[in-house]
Amino acid sequence: MSYYTKNKNIIVLIWKILILSLVLLVGSFSWSQNSDNNFNEPISKTIEKIEELYKIRIKDDRNLLDDKMLDYASWRIQQGNLEASLTAILAPFDLVYWKESDSVYSIRKFDYTRRTLHVGKNRLNYLNSLYSNKMEWEDRKSILKSCIIDALQIEKASDLSNPKIILTKKRKYKSYTVENIALEVVPGVYTTGSIYKPLRPGKKNAVILTPNGHFGDGRYRESEQIRCANLAKMGAIVVSYDLFSWGESALQFPSEYHKTSIAQTVQVLNGKKLLDYLLKLPQTDSSRVGITGGSGGGSHTLFLTAIDDRIKVSVPVVMISSYFSGGCSCESGQPIHLCGNGTNNAEISAMAVPRPQLIISDGLDWTQNVPELEFPFIKNIYSFYQAKEKVKNVHFPEEGHDYKESKRKAMYQFMAEHLDLDLSKIMKNGKIFEEISVETENQMKAYGSNAENFPKNAIKDITELYALFGQNFEKRKHE
Template sequence: MAERTGNIKGFGFKVFHVEILLFLCLFFQMTSIAFAQNSDTNYRQSVKKSIERIEEIYDIEIKDDYKLLEGKELDYADWRIRQGNLEVSLTALLSPFDLMYRKESDSVYSIRKFDYPRRTPDIGRERLDHLTQLYSGKTEWEQRKELLKSCMIEALKLDKAPKVEQPEVIITNKRKYKDYRVENIALEILPGVYATGSVYKPIKQKKGKSAVILSPNGHFGDGRYRESEQKRCANLAKMGAIVVSYDLFGWGESALQFPYEYHRSSIAQTIQVLNGKRLLDYLLKLPLADPSRVGITGGSGGGSHSLFLTAIDDKIKVSVPVVMVSSYFSGGCPCESGQPVHLCGNGTNNAEISAMAAPRPQMIISDGRDWTQHVPELEFPFIERVYSFYDAKEEVKNVHLPEEGHDYKESKRLAMYSFMAEHLELNLDNISNSKGKISEDVTIESFDELKVFGKEGKKLPEDAIKDIEELYALFGESYEKHSDE
């Protein structure tokens, strides 16, 4: 073959034995691919075997109760194991399959499907360490707080919520008991969308006006109708506060508009925050309400919403989030984590959101049998540090009950009563017996008595929206069912 020359766009070149060069290039390319394939094949391994190797290296047990590793293989699986770093090793092996691990104890781990709101205490500690580096004083923290606040409002779509100029307010079935009254309420928070609940009001008052307390509900059985919720609200009313307890989205009377199947939709988080905000605005317009004395308390999901509402609404002066302040768990239901609130500020968590209450008084109640088990040594020091920026460390408390579990039972309520009495100027004597012991002697009402729309829901307004698509449309969005629902 003769030597040839040519010209392309003004650049000269020589082509020597073009056919041979092309053949050599193709040969080396195919050889490279063959070696890669052989290498992948030689080192391709069952993920289960690599997990067993990790068990041996770290002397731990890794449970796969749901058989999530069955049939899964990975190239260079053993090469992904990092000696001296168990968590990184597990993540490297599991993340390609959208799996994660959960630490059950120091020596036992379990394999789970990826769970975006749930991590491990180690990751929580890592995140708090990172956040601690972002601010060293009040000025930097205030900048961070303002960024988080504006982002949370946007993430919750509160800026898109249409206003109701003259919202309908329905008050039904007023009852009077010793030292307090109860009435049921339906408040139009969006056109055709109603927040439903019960308002507890004091008969005896320490001052001319009453404090106002929001009581958002969590996923405890029977919601706002359960005995413990009624005790909490009635006792706070006896102490001198106006208290409102309201249904979760798709629970209780809210289900008359949006059945329970929609509770695990992302809009639930927006509506539940909006319920609290609009109910608070309504209550503060009552002649006997004192806007300088506003509190909030709730457990579990109600604890989440206590955190959110306190963070974005400065009208709330005192907060008691119960069994929900955690650096590694943000709520297992989309009504707590369905909107991208925890992605704000390039990543936040409930501990940092709790710190946004500073310097306002806050009592964090935790226990030893859920994701709040590490609060005393992990989350609380982080939150206390933020309070120190305001010289207000004495304003934040942690009541930790290591032998208790995930609930809002009597021991937790007793701690809350005293804190609310101290910071909202309520009268603890009104619920104490002659020996000074707090009593919860209140009337427990039937479910039907607590319903604003009546036993069969027949009093639901005709204009009430009952279509989830129509609800999303109010925010300029469309409904798409998620696999969580």
């Protein structure tokens, strides 16, 4: 046998051994994955192991873990990485964890609008990596603006050259008037609200939109009337309008439809169409347009400012967050937060740049981290325009989720400064004094106390509303 042949046989033998070993290895792996031992155990037991391992407490107040079994449960625990362990264990059941403190976590159902602070921080870090100057930000902003408009589908709405308008008789008070309006925004669909005007004959006035949030009694509530009336005293024409299927809007579409995705589209459209109407009035100044709202109204303050350059000053209240995008479909029912491969309300807020913006936050809701987290992010984008002084944050660490006196006073001063309003009109003895005539709900109804002025062409079928935007309600309902 030659040297070459001998070595060739040895090489072939080695290859056979390697192939046999590989077959045995694969067979062993297949057996282990398909054996009857799936290491299955109750997820609650796995959670107990995590509590012991990491010395924490995990609450399941809603009994979301009951009767749930998990394959390879303990194998999913990663020593040294609590959050990765919890994610691996909870994700198969569409559950998530919520960090309440360093030692206490709770279990919740997955909610795409409400994430954790950790997720918010990571998102801002990622967004910061996308742009470092004005040109890069302008490219990003252009992408976001186009996508938000498409996601909201507002351009699918039929344009009304001659919309129907219902205006009630004006009520005259000290330094201002109030009248109610029902304005047709698309064929057969109306927005309802109240317009506050200053008593300043012959003078041009600023315009301020005040989209409503999910506060009790909507635009009828006293705090909303106080805000609008005092802005009117200062020299602005102010419109406060109902949420979709809230207040008088519910006469057209019952409240059960408030949490549909079309609500977000209609509410943005309501603001735009009311602004169209107000800017056609001879006593308005189109160069001085502001917007402010709290909670859900804060969301719509962000959205309208982001897509409508006519708005020059914005004051979003208790809504800026990097990890919460609104708990209602009227704020997040359309996929605007998926724009640009993922955005959030902090980045949407920054789309106001370089226009003046006051961000009002508090210590007892999802805006509690604004001074340290979201505001520096937004301010950095303003720095691309050398406009850091145009964005401000007023934070109330001991206050909660509302738009009450302290927050209103901060807003009045900002609006006065940037919309050339007369703050002295609401001052008394050197302090802001909120004195108005509070109206009843019936006084504020555009359709009348018994809906006697309800428009005859108003549609009431939600499927017809979806069809106006080229959508199928039944299909959307089951998606």
